[in-house]
Amino acid sequence: MADRYLSFTGTAPGRFLTRRLGLPQPAALERRALSGGLLHLTAGKTDLDLAPVLARTGLGADDTGRPAAVVLDATGVRDVDALAEVHAALHPVVRSVATSGRVVVLGTRPDPADHHQAAVQQALEGFTRSLGKEIGRGRTVNLVRLTDAARADAAESTLRFLLSPASAYVSGQVVEVGDADRIAVPDDWELPLAGRTALVTGAARGIGAAVAETLAGQGAQVVVLDVPQAEDEARRAAERLGGTALALDITAADAGERIAAAVPGGLDVLIHNAGITRDRRLANMPADRWSSVLDVNLASVLRTTDALLAAGAVNRGGRIVATASIAGLAGNAGQTNYGASKAGIVGLVRSLAPRAVAEHGVTVNAVAPGFIETRMTAAVPLFIREAGRRMNSLAQGGLPVDVAETTAWLAHPASGAVNGQVVRVCGQSLLGA
Numbered sequence: 001m002a003d004r005y006l007s008f009t010g011t012a013p014g015r016f017l018t019r020r021l022g023l024p025q026p027a028a029l030e031r032r033a034l035s036g037g038l039l040h041l042t043a044g045k046t047d048l049d050l051a052p053v054l055a056r057t058g059l060g061a062d063d064t065g066r067p068a069a070v071v072l073d074a075t076g077v078r079d080v081d082a083l084a085e086v087h088a089a090l091h092p093v094v095r096s097v098a099t100s101g102r103v104v105v106l107g108t109r110p111d112p113a114d115h116h117q118a119a120v121q122q123a124l125e126g127f128t129r130s131l132g133k134e135i136g137r138g139r140t141v142n143l144v145r146l147t148d149a150a151r152a153d154a155a156e157s158t159l160r161f162l163l164s165p166a167s168a169y170v171s172g173q174v175v176e177v178g179d180a181d182r183i184a185v186p187d188d189w190e191l192p193l194a195g196r197t198a199l200v201t202g203a204a205r206g207i208g209a210a211v212a213e214t215l216a217g218q219g220a221q222v223v224v225l226d227v228p229q230a231e232d233e234a235r236r237a238a239e240r241l242g243g244t245a246l247a248l249d250i251t252a253a254d255a256g257e258r259i260a261a262a263v264p265g266g267l268d269v270l271i272h273n274a275g276i277t278r279d280r281r282l283a284n285m286p287a288d289r290w291s292s293v294l295d296v297n298l299a300s301v302l303r304t305t306d307a308l309l310a311a312g313a314v315n316r317g318g319r320i321v322a323t324a325s326i327a328g329l330a331g332n333a334g335q336t337n338y339g340a341s342k343a344g345i346v347g348l349v350r351s352l353a354p355r356a357v358a359e360h361g362v363t364v365n366a367v368a369p370g371f372i373e374t375r376m377t378a379a380v381p382l383f384i385r386e387a388g389r390r391m392n393s394l395a396q397g398g399l400p401v402d403v404a405e406t407t408a409w410l411a412h413p414a415s416g417a418v419n420g421q422v423v424r425v426c427g428q429s430l431l432g433a
């Protein structure tokens with residue numbers, strides 16, 4: 001369903017009218033190429049050797065005064081005086097950041113043994129989220145926390161993503177980047193998944209189809225899994241992508257074993273995307289609506305993940321990405337079943353991530369989409385759909401490709417230092433913000 005309001009505000013009369021009426025003014029997001037260079041700023045005394053990593057992003061140094069990307073290294077901010085340098089660095093440039101530009105603040109993990117450092121590093125989170133809400137014009141602001149501040153290369157895939165058009169709908173997020181020893185630098189950053197096998201559940205259509213397409217575009221051999229009723233659609237999608245289809249209901253008790261049998265060389269990337277809604281307020285919700293949603297969205301993810309890890313069917317260096325939702329973070333009326341299942345994904349990811357990496361060399365993360373333009377959201381009544389689209393910092397819905405690109409970053413061989421994270425792809429939705 002086309003976003004007519006977004007098209008209208010892209011015209012001169014639309015801009016005039018919506019400004020006069022004080023209505024949201026979404027900017028059409030740039031998803032192909034950022035135009036402009038990079039501005040590298042620092043606050044506090046930093047030891048981080050960021051310049052080589054930034055040079056490899058392909059964004060040249062800004063010499064126009066209208067940077068497409070601004071990176072503020074605030075890893076050395078340890079007290080309130082140094083925090084003032086954050087203001088001093090960004091205050092003069094924020095207005096000049098190009099439309100659809102990127103601001104990334106780099107910090108460190110708040111130190112439990114130093115409440116001054118912890119206070120100001122936590123302050124960066126409030127700062128980042130607030131700037132994301134006011135910056136406008138399709139520009140995004142995110143915070144990357146390094147836990148191993150000496151190794152900027154641990155954050156390379158994350159910086160490349162956040163400083164590119166691929167992160168168009170990711171704003172107001174805090175991403176922690178850990179141990180640099182776990183990253184694998186690809187031979188070719190354009191085809192980082194070459195030689196890797198990726199399976200995407202629920203990939204016959206919607207977000208899953210976009211994820212499969214993006215992973216295939218980055219070189220992966222994809223397995224398009226969907227229910228037997230969607231087999232034709234899954235087969236067509238797989239043929240287009242040079243992959244294979246697997247007709248399987250993910251709730252089958254032996255789904256894990258059947259997936260393992262379908263990928264004899266093991267999986268490098270496992271994307272749990274399949275999901276359903278069966279909305280009803282709790283007082284009106286029969287047990288079967290509860291159990292079907294919990295079974296597809298959570299129990300099957302737990303079961304198949306356990307089975308595949310136990311069978312050694314996820315290769316070392318592998319990546320698991322599960323799909324949560326902002327409904328699992330903020331809650332949503334009529335979605336106690338769905339909200340529970342998606343919050344369950346967050347719990348699963350946070351608990352399993354450290355063990356999966358230690359025992360299997362596999363990272364586990366989640367994406368949490370907000371309002372994404374799909375068949376699922378096209379079916380939402382008009383008024384609620386309009387509210388969903390506008391109630392975020394970018395004042396529009398995201399596209400399946402936005403979730404797909406975020407998933408591809410988490411699936412990247414060089415993203416091994418990103419583990420246990422839940423990244424919202426929601427344009428900084430006001431829900432659960």
Ligand SMILES: NC(=O)c1ccc[n+]([C@@H]2O[C@H](COP(=O)([O-])OP(=O)(O)OC[C@H]3O[C@@H](n4cnc5c(N)ncnc54)[C@H](O)[C@@H]3O)[C@@H](O)[C@H]2O)c1
Nearest residue numbers: 202206207226227249250273274275325369371372374376
């Ligand atoms: N669209 C949004 O705005 C939005 C927002 C937040 C989260 N999500 C989540 O993103 C994921 C994809 O959403 P979508 O909008 O593309 O949904 P969709 O309904 O368009 O596609 C879901 C796919 O999953 C498949 N599927 C359902 N049950 C399955 C099962 N038991 N076994 C195998 N496949 C199964 C379906 O056949 C379908 O192809 C879901 O987990 C959803 O909860 C979507």
